[in-house]
Amino acid sequence: MAAHLRRPQLTVDMEAVVQTAVRRGYTAQGEMFSAHNMALLAGELCACKAELLSGGLSGGNAAAIIKHLWSGQPVLIPYDEDFNHEPCQRDGHRAHWAVASGVLLGLDRGSVNDEHAQPSPTLPWLYVTSGNHLPCPVDSATEVYILTKQGKSLRYQLWSLDSVAQSNGQLRVMDPVRASDGVRYVVPEGGVEVGLAGQAVLLHTRTEEQEPK
Structure with a gap:
């Protein structure tokens, strides 16, 4: 999914993803319990820089x-998935x-500059940037939602970044049923918590020349 968001777009066969991960020793059954290994795998397959964030979201x-x-660049985030994928x-x-x-920022109405963002014709409370020229108003945001997709989901969803950060930060142990099923999995030294908790992967899919100003 991340490869499809690359510019120019890449099509990466799922079998190639799994085979590469197995060959590199990152996975045995398709699992990925290491954000570090995910960054290495994504950087290789997407042919881009993959930056590992640690210390919480x-x-x-x-x-x-x-x-x-x-x-306009994707982020890979490990989290606990509920039955509705949230x-x-x-x-x-x-x-x-x-x-x-993608990201949806909740801002005070007075903080929106009409020169760079215009109200949606159908949703007047929703402002859309004009040509990506609006500097990111991260310091003015009162709410943050991120546009996400999980591999088993048929649609994109908006999740509160706070809820994602909380879910990401409490990744501690593998499912006991899976851990005792007799199947070999690749788990980093220190376990799931060391491999995933408080971590995410930023994929730099644009060059500096392609960055919106």
Whole structure:
């Protein structure tokens, strides 16, 4: 999914993803319990720089994610997936990856500059940037939602960045049923918490010359 968001767009066969991950020793059954390995795999397959964020998805890291999405570039985020694909908190028992590809910022009406953003014809409360020229108003945002898709979902969803950060930060252990099923999985030294908690991967799919000004 992230490869499709690259500019120029790439088509990466799922079998090639799995085979490469197995060959590199990142996975045994298709699992990915290491954000570090995910960054290496994504960078290789998407032919772009993959930046690993650690230390949680709040504060400065939240601002980095918002600005990255604002520039039209994807973020890979591990989280606990609920039955409706939204973030939940299950201690990592339902750990999955999602791709974030957009951001919706809640702003005070007076903080929106009409020169760079215009109201939607059908939703007057929704402002759309004109040609991506509006600087990211991350410091003025009172609410943040990110546009995400999980591989098993048929549609994109808007998730609160706070809920994603909370789900991401509590990834601690593998599902006990999976851990005791007798199947081999690749788990980093220190376990799921060391491999996933508080981490995300920024994919730099545009060059500096392609960045919106």
